[in-house]
Amino acid sequence: MQNFLLIFFSAILVNNFVLSKFLGICPFLGVSKKLNSAFGMSVAVTFVMVMSTAITYPIYNGLLAPFGLEYLNKIAFILVIAMFVQLVEIVIKRFMPPLYTSLGVYLPLITTNCAVLGVTVLNIDEGYTFWESIVNSFGAGVGFLLAMVLFSGIREKLEQSNIPKAFKGMPSTLVAASLLAVSFMGFSGIVENIFG
C-alpha cells in the first residue's frame, strides 16, 4: 500500500509529467487558456493514460518480450493506443453521450500525445508491475491535471495584466511556465521522506 502511495504522489508532485519530465507540453500551452477546457482535456488525458497502460502492459509482456522484440515497443504502443482511443470514442459516443460532449473534442487530440506514450514506455522502463503501472499512470494524469489547472489560472490573470509589448503572448506564457516548473522542484525529496 505504501509503495502505491509513494508511486502515486511522486507521479503527481516530484515526477510531474509536464513540469519535471517536460512531456505533453503542447496541450499544456495550447489548451490552457481557459480553465474549463484545461480541466476537460486533463480528465480525458488521465482516462486515456490509465486505459492505454492497461492495454499496453499485457501487449509488452505477452507479445513483445517473449520473442525478444522489446525494441519495437514504441511502434506497437502507438498503434495500440491510437486504435484504442478511436474505439473508446466510438463506444462513449454511442453509450454515454453526455460524457462524449464533454470529453469528445479532446479525445482525437490525445491519440498520439507524447505524455500518453511516455507514461506507457516509462512504466516498462521503471520495471513496474501491472498494478503499479496503473497507479503510476493515474498519478501522472492527476499531475497533468494539477499542472493544467494551475497554469490556466495563471494565464487567465496574465491575459489581463499590463505586460511590456515584447513579452505579450507566448513569451510571458513560457516564462510563467518555467517559473511554475521551478516551484515544483521544491517537492523533490518530500514525498520519499513521507512515504519511503
Added chain:
Amino acid sequence: MFEVYILPVLIFVVLGLIAGLLLSFASAYLGVKTDEKEEAVRSALPGINCGACGFSGCDDYAKAVAGGEKTNLCVPGGGKTAQDLAAIMGTEAEDVEKNVAVVRCNGIHGATGKKYEYTGTPSCAGANKYYSGDGQCPYGCLGYGDCTHACIFDALHVIDGVAYVDPEKCTGCGQCAQECPKGLIDIKPLSKPVVVICASQQNGKNTRAACTNGCIGCRKCEKTCPYDAIHVDNFLARIDYEKCTACGKCVEVCPVSCIHRCY
C-alpha cells in the same frame, strides 16, 4: 532468420489487421447514425456557433430542430434560414422573433460610486479580477466597455459610466452578453420594451447603500402585475417575457424607478 525478421513483421501485420477490423466493426455496429435531416439542417445554419438560439452551438440546434424544435430560433440567419429550415423539415415557416440586448444596470455617476481607484488595464474583465471590480455595487456595470468592443454593429455605448444598447442597431446576436464579466446583458424580445434595469441580488439595505437606482426587492411590482409576469427572487425583480404584455403598470409603481420602458 525467422525470429529476427519475419516474426516482427508478422506480429505487426496481425496487430494492424486486428486493430483495423475492430475499428471498422465498431463503427459499423456501434456507430451513431446521424440523421439525414439533421445534417441538412446543420448545413443550412450559418455555423458561427453564437448561441443566440439558446443551444450550445449550431450542431446542438440542428439536432434539436431535427427532433421537432422551432425553426425560427436562429438570430443571425434571420428569415432566410428560418424558411430554409422549415422547407427541410416540411413545416410552415414562422417569422424570426427579433431580439434585442439590454444592459441591466442603471448605476450612473451620482447614483453609485467607486470602491477604489482602479489603475490596471482598462477592461471590465481586468477590473473584475480585483475584488469584483471597482464599482460600489458588486453586480453593476463597470463601464470599461468590453461589450462595446464585442459589438460588431456599433450598438453599445458607455454613457455616464453605464453601457446602453441602441435598439435601432442591435440585432440581438448576444456576443456582448458573452463578453460581460458580470453577466449583466440579457437578450429579450424586441416587442416587450419593459425591463428591470438592475441586477443586484443584495438585500434592500445593502443595495441602497451601494446605489440609489437599485432594485430593493420590495415586491410592489409583483403585487401590481395583473399577468403574474414579474417576480422577485433574491431581492431582484425579474420579468417573464412569455407572460409580459408591456402594460407598464409595474413601471408606475416602482418606488426606486428601476423598471423602465426602454424605448
